[in-house]
Amino acid sequence: MKTKNIVLITSTVLLLFSCSQNPFTGKKTLALVPNSQILPMAFAQYDEFLTDNNVETGTSEANMVRSVGQKIAKASERWLNANGYQGYLDDYRWEYNLVRDDQVNAWCMPGGKIVVYTGILPITQDETGLAVVMGHEVAHALANHGQQRMSAGQLQQVGAVATAVGSQAAGVDEQTGALFNTLYGVGSQVGAMLPFSRSHETEADKIGLTIMAIAGYNPDEAAELWQRMKANSGGQGPPEILSTHPSNDTRINNLTQWAASAKAEAGKFGVTSFK
Ligand SMILES: [Zn+2]
Numbered sequence: 001m002k003t004k005n006i007v008l009i010t011s012t013v014l015l016l017f018s019c020s021q022n023p024f025t026g027k028k029t030l031a032l033v034p035n036s037q038i039l040p041m042a043f044a045q046y047d048e049f050l051t052d053n054n055v056e057t058g059t060s061e062a063n064m065v066r067s068v069g070q071k072i073a074k075a076s077e078r079w080l081n082a083n084g085y086q087g088y089l090d091d092y093r094w095e096y097n098l099v100r101d102d103q104v105n106a107w108c109m110p111g112g113k114i115v116v117y118t119g120i121l122p123i124t125q126d127e128t129g130l131a132v133v134m135g136h137e138v139a140h141a142l143a144n145h146g147q148q149r150m151s152a153g154q155l156q157q158v159g160a161v162a163t164a165v166g167s168q169a170a171g172v173d174e175q176t177g178a179l180f181n182t183l184y185g186v187g188s189q190v191g192a193m194l195p196f197s198r199s200h201e202t203e204a205d206k207i208g209l210t211i212m213a214i215a216g217y218n219p220d221e222a223a224e225l226w227q228r229m230k231a232n233s234g235g236q237g238p239p240e241i242l243s244t245h246p247s248n249d250t251r252i253n254n255l256t257q258w259a260a261s262a263k264a265e266a267g268k269f270g271v272t273s274f275k
Contacts, residue, residue, distance in 0.1 A: 023085040039091050039111040046113040054100040062098040065116045068130045069096030072138050073112060075215035078269055104232065108137040110146055123228050128275060131217040132225040135208030143207060145200045205251060209258050213266035218274035219259040223252045
């Protein structure tokens with residue numbers, strides 16, 4: 001009985017591991033659960049989140065979130081196609097929602113499921129500022145950072161995930177749902193969030209900058225956006241989106257340095273003027 005269980009668990013774990021090269025980072029990454037299994041779970045969690053939260057529709061701000069999101073999605077696709085990764089986003093079902101909530105935050109689940117909180121809009125200020133944030137969040141999803149985080153830290157909970165994936169028809173159980181939300185930064189409380197690592201943040205900044213530039217947004221504005229974030233974070237602790245490394249100053253310096261190459265990359269797609 002015991003041996004049988006061990007064999008079962010071992011084969012489940014082996015089944016869930018797969019190694020693939022990420023087109024954005026060029027790195028071989030260990031994905032504990034592949035997109036084909038993660039995405040249906042993400043879609044279910046996203047729908048549940050929208051049901052439980054206050055989604056804005058029809059306002060100019062909600063429309064702006066959708067229109068910037070569409071441009072960011074299109075830019076990601078163009079970049080991938082140009083670099084030989086046709087089909088990489090086939091399983092994506094892009095969606096862009098503005099949620100009425102004072103949190104200074106935004107996130108993107110795997111599969112292109114994006115939420116922007118109204119609390120971040122006073123800091124993003126305009127379409128370009130919003131494109132910085134959405135480019136960054138989409139980059140986390142494209143680079144599969146959530147899966148890698150799961151590989152690194154949540155091994156002991158693989159059983160819970162595997163069970164949920166195996167019984168998708170029955171929906172995602174509460175515990176797995178909570179784990180999933182933590183992994184993808186969907187948590188509603190700052191304390192419950194698991195931050196991305198410093199290297200993942202830096203990677204998302206860099207990828208996001210290229211995507212926003214291809215979408216026609218001025219990458220010089222990225223450093224400006226993070227300056228405003230920094231100014232906003234004074235006093236009562238940093239907003240969630242800032243709670244991780246790299247430090248504000250490192251991030252701002254990086255983005256300033258990378259802006260020129262992001263513009264050059266956009267130029268390859270015929271994008272030479274930026275708003
Ligand atoms: Zn991030």
